[in-house]
Every structure is written in C-alpha cells, then in structure tokens.
Amino acid sequence: MLEIKNLQAKVEEKQILNGINLTVNPGEVHAIMGPNGSGKSTLASVLAGRDEYEVTGGEVVFRGENLLEMSPEDRARKGLFLAFQYPVEIPGVTNANFLKTALNEIRKANGQTPMDSKEFLQIMKEKMKLVEMDKAMTQRSVNEGFSGGEKKRNEVFQMAMLEPMLAVLDETDSGLDIDALRIVANGVNALRNQERSFIVITHYQRLLDYIVPDFVHVLYKGRIVKSGTKELAMELEAKGYDWIKEEVGIHI
Amino acid sequence: MTEDQKIITEVTESDYKWGFISDIESDQAPKGLNEEVIRFISLKKNEPAWMLEWRLKAYRHWLTMTEPVWPNVHYPKIDFNDIIYYSAPKKKPSLNSLDELDPEIKATFDKLGISLEEQKRLSGVAVDAVIDSVSVKTTFRESLGELGVIFCSFSEAVHDHPELIKQYLGSVVPYTDNYYAALNSAVFSDGSFCYIPKSVRCPMELSTYFRINSAGTGQFERTLIIAEEGAFVSYLEGCTAPMRDENQLHAAVVEIYSHKDAQVKYSTVQNWYPGDKEGKGGIYNFVTKRGLCAGTHAKISWTQVETGSAITWKYPSVILKGDYSIGEFYSVAVTNNYQQADTGTKMIHLGKNTKSTIISKGISGGKSQNSYRGLVRINRKAENARNFSQCDSLLLGDKCGAHTFPYLEVSNKTAIVEHEATTSKVGEDQIFYCNQRGISTEDAVGLIVNGYCKEVFNQLPMEFAVEAQKLLAISLEGSVG
Numbered sequence: 001m002l003e004i005k006n007l008q009a010k011v012e013e014k015q016i017l018n019g020i021n022l023t024v025n026p027g028e029v030h031a032i033m034g035p036n037g038s039g040k041s042t043l044a045s046v047l048a049g050r051d052e053y054e055v056t057g058g059e060v061v062f063r064g065e066n067l068l069e070m071s072p073e074d075r076a077r078k079g080l081f082l083a084f085q086y087p088v089e090i091p092g093v094t095n096a097n098f099l100k101t102a103l104n105e106i107r108k109a110n111g112q113t114p115m116d117s118k119e120f121l122q123i124m125k126e127k128m129k130l131v132e133m134d135k136a137m138t139q140r141s142v143n144e145g146f147s148g149g150e151k152k153r154n155e156v157f158q159m160a161m162l163e164p165m166l167a168v169l170d171e172t173d174s175g176l177d178i179d180a181l182r183i184v185a186n187g188v189n190a191l192r193n194q195e196r197s198f199i200v201i202t203h204y205q206r207l208l209d210y211i212v213p214d215f216v217h218v219l220y221k222g223r224i225v226k227s228g229t230k231e232l233a234m235e236l237e238a239k240g241y242d243w244i245k246e247e248v249g250i251h252i
Numbered sequence: 253m254t255e256d257q258k259i260i261t262e263v264t265e266s267d268y269k270w271g272f273i274s275d276i277e278s279d280q281a282p283k284g285l286n287e288e289v290i291r292f293i294s295l296k297k298n299e300p301a302w303m304l305e306w307r308l309k310a311y312r313h314w315l316t317m318t319e320p321v322w323p324n325v326h327y328p329k330i331d332f333n334d335i336i337y338y339s340a341p342k343k344k345p346s347l348n349s350l351d352e353l354d355p356e357i358k359a360t361f362d363k364l365g366i367s368l369e370e371q372k373r374l375s376g377v378a379v380d381a382v383i384d385s386v387s388v389k390t391t392f393r394e395s396l397g398e399l400g401v402i403f404c405s406f407s408e409a410v411h412d413h414p415e416l417i418k419q420y421l422g423s424v425v426p427y428t429d430n431y432y433a434a435l436n437s438a439v440f441s442d443g444s445f446c447y448i449p450k451s452v453r454c455p456m457e458l459s460t461y462f463r464i465n466s467a468g469t470g471q472f473e474r475t476l477i478i479a480e481e482g483a484f485v486s487y488l489e490g491c492t493a494p495m496r497d498e499n500q501l502h503a504a505v506v507e508i509y510s511h512k513d514a515q516v517k518y519s520t521v522q523n524w525y526p527g528d529k530e531g532k533g534g535i536y537n538f539v540t541k542r543g544l545c546a547g548t549h550a551k552i553s554w555t556q557v558e559t560g561s562a563i564t565w566k567y568p569s570v571i572l573k574g575d576y577s578i579g580e581f582y583s584v585a586v587t588n589n590y591q592q593a594d595t596g597t598k599m600i601h602l603g604k605n606t607k608s609t610i611i612s613k614g615i616s617g618g619k620s621q622n623s624y625r626g627l628v629r630i631n632r633k634a635e636n637a638r639n640f641s642q643c644d645s646l647l648l649g650d651k652c653g654a655h656t657f658p659y660l661e662v663s664n665k666t667a668i669v670e671h672e673a674t675t676s677k678v679g680e681d682q683i684f685y686c687n688q689r690g691i692s693t694e695d696a697v698g699l700i701v702n703g704y705c706k707e708v709f710n711q712l713p714m715e716f717a718v719e720a721q722k723l724l725a726i727s728l729e730g731s732v733g
C-alpha cells in the first residue's frame with residue numbers, strides 16, 4: 001500500500017522530517033504518536049502533497065507509484081485521504097455539493113461514470129447514519145460555523161463517502177466528547193477491511209481502545225524512534241515520552 | 253427657433269438631402285458622427301419625424317458634453333469620428349458549419365453545455381429553416397399578446413406603439429444624463445421594448461425570446477421596460493456564451509419604469525470579449541441602466557453577472573420615488589487578465605419608507621482591476637429610508653486590485669444606512685483542502701468563488717444561475733498562480 005523510505009522534508013528552511021521509514025500493508029492500521037511539534041502533521045501534509053513542504057530526500061511509493069511525483073488531487077484520486085487536523089471552511093459551498101464534486105472527480109479519474117443525484121443522496125443518507133450526522137449538516141456550507149467536534153465528524157463522513165484506499169487521520173479524536181469519539185471510531189471501524197489501510201495520528205491511547213491498531217509508532221524530532229504494538233501506546237500513556245527521549249538520546 | 257437656428261437647420265437639412273441620395277442604397281453610414289449620419293440612421297429605419305427630432309436634440313446636447321474620465325479605468329482615447337454608427341444587420345452566415353468555429357470558442361460552448369443548435373446560432377452558422385427564430389418569435393408573441401403584454405424590438409415599437417414610446421422614452425434616462433447616454437440617444441440602432449399592462453403577471457421569463465432576438469444587436473442598444481400598476485415581469489438580458497463583436501465601443505441604455513405595486517426583475521449576464529491575455533482587442537462596455545419606482549410599493553431589482561469586456565463602466569440604479577418602494581442590486585463582477593471594471597449602483601431615495609439593498613461581489617484575478625462605486629442618496633423628504641450595502645472583494649493572486657468607493661449622501665436624519673465591506677483572498681488552504689478531495693485547483697477556484705457569490709446567484713432564475721456558475725468557473729481559468 002504505502003512504503004516510505006528515508007523521507008526528509010523541510011518547511012521554510014527548517015528541517016522537520018529527518019528520515020522516516022514506514023511500511024503500511026493493505027488492511028493494516030498504524031498509529032503514530034509523539035510529542036507536540038515532532039512532525040506528525042508534517043508527515044501527513046507531505047504525504048498529501050502540500051507544496052509548502054519541500055521534500056529534501058527519500059522516497060514514497062503508494063500503490064506501486066511514486067507518490068511524490070503526483071499532484072495532490074491525483075493522490076486523492078488514487079485513494080489517499082487526509083482527515084485534517086484543522087478542517088478548512090468553504091463559505092457558500094454546501095457539504096453535499098462539495099462531496100458530489102469530489103466524488104465524481106475521483107470516479108472520473110478512475111474511469112467510472114459520474115454518480116447521479118439520486119444514487120448520491122442514497123449513499124449520503126447511509127453514510128450519515130454511520131457517523132450519526134444530522135441531515136441538515138449536508139446543506140450547510142463546508143465546515144462553516146461547525147463546532148470543533150462537528151468538523152472532525154464531518155471529516156470522517158467525507159472519508160466514508162469517498163472510500164479511500166489509505167486514510168490518514170490527523171488527530172481526528174482531538175476535541176471530541178466521549179460519545180462523538182465512539183461514533184467516529186465506529187465510523188472508521190466500519191470502513192476497515194482487508195484492503196483498506198489507516199494511519200491514525202493521535203495523542204491519546206483512549207482512541208486506540210476503539211480503533212485497535214496493528215502497529216504503534218513514536219515520532220520524535222522527525223524520526224520514528226520506536227515501533228511496537230498496542231501495548232506501546234499503553235506504556236506511553238502510563239510513562240509519558242521522557243523515557244523514549246532518553247533512549248533516543250543515547251542512540252543519537 | 254431663432255432665425256440663426258432656422259438657417260442652420262435648413263442648411264444642414266438640404267445638405268443632408270443631397271448628400272443623402274448617393275448614400276441611400278448603402279447598407280452603411282459613412283464613418284463619423286454628424287447630423288447627416290443621424291438622419292441617415294433615422295431614414296434607414298423609416299422613423300417618424302418626432303423620433304428623428306429626439307435623436308437630433310440628443311446629438312446636439314452630446315456635442316456640448318465632455319467625455320468622462322475615471323481614476324481607476326485606463327484606456328486609449330476613443331475617436332468618435334472613427335466609428336461607423338449604422339450598419340445594416342448582416343444576415344449572411346459567416347460560417348458553413350461548426351467545424352469552422354475557433355476551437356477555443358467551441359470548447360467554451362461545450363463547457364457551458366450550450367446545445368448544438370444554439371451554438372450554431374451564436375456563432376453565425378447557417379441554421380435550418382425549421383428552427384429559424386421567426387416562428388418561435390411568433391408563438392411567443394401570440395401567447396403574450398393574449399395578456400396584452402407587448403414585447404418587440406425597439407424599432408417595431410416606434411412604429412406600432414408611438415404613444416408609449418413618446419411618453420416613456422427618456423423619462424428615466426434623459427439624453428442629458430451622461431455622455432454615453434446622450435450618444436446612445438442620438439444613434440441607437442435597436443433594442444427591445446416591453447410593456448406589461450395593469451395587474452398582469454408576465455407568465456414567462458422574457459429570456460428565450462430575447463436570446464433569439466439578441467443575436468446581432470448593434471453596439472448602441474436601447475431597452476425600455478414599462479410595468480403598469482400591479483404588473484410583474486422578470487427580464488433576462490444577455491447570454492453566457494462568449495460574444496465577439498467587431499465593434500469595440502458598446503454604449504447601451506436600459507430604462508425601467510415601474511408603476512404603483514409593480515415589480516420588475518432585471519437579470520443580466522454579460523460576457524463580451526475581454527480581449528486577449530494581454531488585454532488587446534476587448535470590448536469597452538459603457539452602459540446606462542436605470543429604473544424608476546414611480547408609484548408606491550413599486551419594486552425594481554437588478555441582478556448582474558459581469559464577466560466579459562475589457563472595460564466595464566456600469567451602474568444600474570434605482571430612483572425610489574414612490575413611498576414604500578424598494579430597490580435592489582445584486583452583482584457579481586469578475587475581472588481577469590487585464591480587464592478593468594468600474595461598476596456599482598446608485599440608490600436614490602426620494603419617497604418615504606423607501607428601502608434599498610446592495611449586495612456586490614467583486615472578484616479579481618490576473619492583473620485586473622475591479623472597482624465598486626456605489627452611491628446611496630437619501631433626500632431631505634425621504635423619511636424612514638433604509639439602505640443595507642454589502643460590498644465584498646475577493647482577490648485571486650497578488651497582481652490584481654480591488655477597490656471600493658461607497659458614497660453616502662444622507663439629508664434626512666431618520667435614515668438608517670448600513671454599509672459592510674470585506675476583502676479576502678482565496679486561501680491556499682481552501683484550495684489544498686479541495687485538492688486533497690480530488691478536485692483540481694481550477695475547479696477548486698470555481699467552487700470557492702461560486703460559493704462566495706451564492707447570495708447573488710440565488711437571485712437569478714434557476715436555469716440562468718446554473719449557466720452563470722459554469723461561466724464563472726470558465727472566466728477564472730488560469731487566474732491563480
């Protein structure tokens with residue numbers, strides 16, 4: 001699915017990613033944790049193709065193709081989805097219209113015919129149920145005036161609609177109340193299958209109780225300094241990051 | 253008439269008589285503008301004497317006026333004597349089939365979803381007799397005629413309804429109004445006339461008809477719309493398809509007269525050729541549009557989507573004379589490349605409890621300049637007048653400009669006037685968000701801008717709004733980065 005080799009990137013002359021290695025196979029869920037400012041969102045942005053982030057080395061292969069050479073929209077059309085840490089507002093464009101445009105662009109790129117309105121509404125209804133979203137939300141402008149939690153839920157709703165091959169969720173659990181957290185996690189779990197992979201960026205072990213990851217990685221100063229399974233997340237929750245920093249200190 | 257004037261008239265008239273004969277067979281007036289040319293136009297159109305008289309008065313007034321200059325619009329000086337003011341409409345198709353059409357224009361037609369037949373008509377391809385406009389026109393006119401609605405060309409109205417023309421022509425935009433209105437009054441080629449009798453609600457958007465009618469209208473159009481007491485009409489002008497014209501200067505006049513309880517909704521989509529990427533060869537569009545709410549509770553709404561022209565100078569206005577009358581202005585003006593637009597509105601409150609709303613969305617891309625210029629005047633006697641203005645500017649890129657010039661003249665203390673203005677940029681993060689959902693940058697800009705203009709598009713009739721949205725996206729191609 002995704003193979004990241006020695007990926008390095010900088011933004012505004014500041015080196016942030018210092019050689020990331022990560023392989024994600026189909027059907028796997030990888031959690032990425034790490035202190036603030038360690039480069040988690042940067043990794044997500046580089047994968048999605050944000051052009052402020054300059055790749056200074058390494059390579060990324062996504063579904064057999066060189067990801068770094070593709071435009072952001074082509075990456076999306078190829079099945080890469082990023083749930084934004086800070087979803088963006090687009091005034092005057094309804095959620096429904098936005099999603100229909102996105103969905104049909106992706107379909108077009110994959111040689112499918114555009115989905116007609118009837119079918120679209122039907123699918124939208126199903127997926128809305130999945131994330132327990134109110135019908136009125138689809139007629140509101142994209143993220144405009146949404147509460148923090150509603151924005152996050154909307155990201156998961158979009159993911160459910162677009163059915164990506166690889167979804168990167170950047171702190172989708174932040175700012176959610178307990179019920180919303182469960183709903184969002186259920187939404188993700190419903191999409192889990194043998195083909196689809198997830199990279200879940202989070203600060204809280206709690207989310208991983210709901211979305212059980214196959215692997216947990218710790219990102220620190222632009223490197224993955226430790227990898228493990230679900231137990232690693234528990235250990236981090238109990239002990240914090242200091243012990244890892246010390247361990248890394250010894251290695252560097 | 254003084255003795256001097258008499259002599260002058262005689263001399264010029266006799267000149268014209270002689271000068272004229274050699275020209276009568278011609279389909280075209282000689283270059284330049286003088287009384288002889290105006291007589292030529294009037295004669296060619298077989299007009300009654302009063303019409304010619306009116307044109308001449310306008311011309312003489314025009315001579316005393318000076319061309320206006322604006323701080324935010326720049327163009328080479330127009331030589332008014334280097335223009336041909338009358339040319340018989342060419343009936344001959346210029347192309348044999350759509351295959352001969354400029355591929356770029358063809359592509360735009362397709363993107364707009366314009367039907368093949370319509371494409372042929374717009375680009376001047378020979379059209380089958382079956383779909384020739386004449387039959388369609390007749391059908392429309394018959395069903396409207398049953399209600400007493402008159403909808404015809406201006407020239408026809410001069411012949412068939414002289415009493416209405418005499419009464420209303422120049423009643424809202426007198427020829428003394430401004431330089432271009434005076435010029436139009438002297439030389440107007442043709443245009444449309446629309447009359448809705450008392451208490452009649454015009455059952456159709458007067459659009460399809462107009463589109464058929466509008467192909468090949470000249471550079472000096474004149475439109476007159478009259479809504480009698482309690483009448484309603486929705487009128488659509490223009491066309492989303494790109495319009496090319498060899499005439500660089502266009503100076504139209506639109507007059508709307510709305511009586512007591514009458515409502516006129518006038519929507520425009522203007523897409524004249526804006527010139528090439530360097531801004532060469534585009535059309536200069538100097539239009540005077542004004543409506544008069546003459547009676548109580550009269551209402552006039554202007555909705556415009558302006559994407560074309562090299563230079564647009566246009567302020568659809570409403571004079572709120574009747575008590576409780578309402579004026580509205582909804583505008584989207586898009587400029588790209590080297591286009592310049594100076595548009596806005598004037599709301600003149602004369603009556604009591606009058607109300608006006610102004611929603612203006614200016615979008616600039618490329619190296620274009622987009623100015624909003626709006627006047628709200630509350631006269632001394634206009635008790636309890638209200639105005640709400642919202643002028644938003646959206647910048648695409650950093651080489652373009654947006655300017656807002658609101659003028660407020662309030663002479664009555666009971667007035668409530670609110671003005672809001674914003675300037676924003678299409679955010680990189682908005683575009684990236686769309687990109688990440690599989691939407692290309694070009695489509696993203698279209699989507700974001702359309703969202704931005706939603707309040708205005710909501711005012712357009714459904715079918716027109718859909719076209720306008722597509723048009724907007726096309727106009728903005730290549731506007732960012």
Ligand SMILES: Nc1ncnc2c1ncn2[C@@H]1O[C@H](COP(=O)(O)OP(=O)(O)OP(=O)(O)O)[C@@H](O)[C@H]1O
Pocket residue numbers: 011012014016034035036037038039040041042043052
């Ligand atoms: N556009 C930018 N301009 C300047 N610095 C940036 C930019 N984007 C990220 N950085 C810096 O790069 C570093 C890594 O940021 P990043 O957002 O990737 O961290 P993170 O691991 O996602 O943190 P958090 O847990 O707080 O979300 C930080 O020091 C941040 O300030």
Ligand SMILES: [Mg+2]
Pocket residue numbers: 040041042085170171
């Ligand atoms: Mg982050």
